[in-house]
Amino acid sequence: MELDYTFMIETFYKVWGGIGTTLGLTALSLIIAAPVAFYMAVLRIKGNLIGSGLTQAYISFVRGTPIILQILLLYSLLPSFLNVVVKSLGSDFNVFDSVDPFWYAVVVFSLNTIALLAEVFRSALLSIPKGQLEAGVSIGLSEFQTYCKVIIPQAMVVALPAVCNITVNLIKGTSLAFLMTVKDVLAIGKIAASYGYNYIESYLDVFIVYLIVCTVIQLAYKFAEQHVGAFRADA
């Protein structure tokens, strides 16, 4: 099989240009999701029946359905929904023309990441022995202080490998943003591919870009793990 190498190299640079969108989408989703997910984790552990039950249902629904359907659903729902809200506020802002689909993607991936992170945070919090809380309270800290100073820092270290997994999966998952006409790595590759029917060359480019990005992210997490996990015997 003959590959068109000039095309492949040219396209590689084009595809590489989409990396800002891919990483931006990933980072924004993580930053938005993290605090909400943490709140949900606490609700699952300490919340009343309704709060904990609703959270559990949300997590189960998001984790139990394909992300591609979540994208398709929200992409049919969000613009019209936003339009209704804007119209009822009496503004003549045109939602359909003026909102970059990137922001719909941010909403979709944030909602998805919340559910995944909430489960990770919950099990991380539960993994910290109860004696840590008791020791904190025994030296005169409030329960809240003990959580902030002792338990949460430990839990975050426990959660780090799982958060790394979620990040890698999220980066891969954002490749579906092309369904919402977002111009990320895959979308650029797809456009280049259909232009001259050089499918394999461009998808191989896309594949290489993801390989590089995921490797860098994993190395970064490994580095972080070694530094914040210094207090653990096995770290």
Add this chain to the structure above:
Amino acid sequence: MLLSIKHVRKSFGNLEVLKDVHMDIEKGDVVVILGPSGSGKTTFLRCLNFLEKADAGEMDFAGMHIDLSHPSTKEITAVRKKTAFVFQGYNLFANKTVLENVTLGLTTGRGMKKGEAEAIARDALQRVGMAERMDYYPSQLSGGQQQRVGIARAMAVKPDVILFDEPTSALDPELVGEVLKVMRDLAKAGTTMIVVTHEMKFARDVATHVIFMDGGVIVEEGTSEDIFEHPKEERTKKFLHRVLCHTYE
């Protein structure tokens, strides 16, 4: 001669743990191997059953002459079928009941019929006082009970010799007695045993032959009286002094 081993050598990386070790055993012998930790006694025992591969050595056993550095699969299987091993950490099969633990070596290992195997297993469990717990899983037993089942598992296959690797070291002090009693009974019944242990009283009372190892070599060997009453080597004396004072304080 039931079993004879010569010139056994074994290194882990740069560390030479066995330097030319030998041993001869007659039927009915109870050989106890003593020595400080790290002296190579456990490694030696594991080499006998090919759980560890020796770098060099020869074994004469059951009409076979085996080069320990290049044992054939056939030889390994043959030796393992004629010996049994009792582990420090019991190693009972977690997915099998007490009875199944004992029958597995007979049915799968030796192709015996299930009913026949169960009769033998019941008898073995009776002898170690575990017949009432046949349907339990290992996780539901105390350490002492698990080790008694481990011994029953070894007895059941009617081996020519049973190898014991520190069978009481992982046990709580109050559970050591029940396991040692079972081992005494076995010795009384004429079972050939090679025992690595730190239980000095057991060694003194039961052993027909005592080997003292240190630094990968056999320092001294003899009857239990030779070793315990009239040790010749300085290293043996020092070791016994340290251990016995500690034990009988």
Add this chain to the structure above:
Amino acid sequence: MNSTRVFDPSMIVQVIPDLLSYLDVTLLVAVTSILLGSLLGMILAWARTGRHRVLRWIANGYIYIMRCTPSIVLLFIVFYGLPKLIESMTDYDINDTNRAVFAIITFTLLFGAYISEVFRAAYQAVPKGQYEAAVSIGLSPFQAFRQVMLPQATVIALPNFGNSVINLLKEGALAYTIGLIDMIGKGNLIIAQNFGAYGVEIYLACMIVYWIMTTCIAKGFLRLEEHLDKGQSLRAKNPARAKARMLPVWKNVPSLMRRIQRQG
């Protein structure tokens, strides 16, 4: 999408039977990929735990690459690249092959990589002493693997295997992007027939079907785990102990009654 239409919940119920008639395609792709992928995963796990350095290196590299590849990119590479590759090598045109085949190849490659990790970790989680004890009483290495290691590793692997199955089922939803008419493909056809209307309702209907399936699979694996777990964990059901716990209550009721009567 542009019309601001009222949401019609009854439509969800209406389309579900129509969608379900295409569920078999979705399930066929998923089940075939899981079976073939498990086979691939076993080979990979065997290569990774084995002594052969080159094999180990290849398996590790393969798993790493799969971990970094978005499923949809792999799907596109297989769908567009494989026919070209085969045509250039054998002059054989497979462009007309059923699209399900491309989906199955893709998901087999992915599932094999994920599941080999599960298999390897489970096998290595069984203590080495279990194997040693088995060969020490005269079992052959294969018998030791079959009778002692495999049953224990299976129970350990089960929860993660279940998770991977659920993930694969969800990833399988991507297959419609190469034009396979599975459940979602059918849903899109219905939307197209209605000139873009009912998107929300139909996607919701699909999600409900997936939600029910994944929840049932998760429950099923939990049951299976309890059933296979023989005393390895504390959760295990154990006839002897259950009996021991129940009998005293049983026996005590009459004696308790008698005591009460005497006191009265």
